[in-house]
Amino acid sequence: MNAFQKMLPLAGRILFASIFIAAAPRHFTHEGIAHAAELGIPLANLLVPASGLLAIAGALSVATGFHAKYGAVALILFLVPVTLGMHQFWHSHDAAQRHIQFAMFAKNISMLGAAMCLAYSGAGPITRRG
Secondary structure (H helix, E strand, O other): OOHHHHHHHHHHHHHHHHHHHHHHHHHHOHHHHHHHHHOOOOOHHHHHHHHHHHHHHHHHHHHHOEOHHHHHHHHHHHHHHHHHHHOOHHHOOOHHHHHHHHHHHHHHHHHHHHHHHHHHHOOOOOOOEO
16 A cells, blocks of 8 residues: 555545534534524534534544544434434425535435444544554
């Protein structure tokens, strides 16, 4: 395996984790919590910030490669309820909103697939612990 091939999993992990790290701060805002509550998420004041912590912890684990399999499991535990609870495109009567929510749902499903692959295979050759 050449150096470029060894770098691919590292770059992929960092790119994959970046969306969780970028989006997580909203989980600690009044706006983010209120949005989840409007969608019917129970205990939004508690669950939304907790999900933000789960996303940050999982993403940092995946990005750094430190116990990346556990980090990927954390992201799976984050993605399943968030995808099903926040992106219910099937309930939208507005075509534009339905399209947006379907795109978000599909994005999360694809990220769920990537997290499952990482949970199975680990961080790859450049890692602190796999």
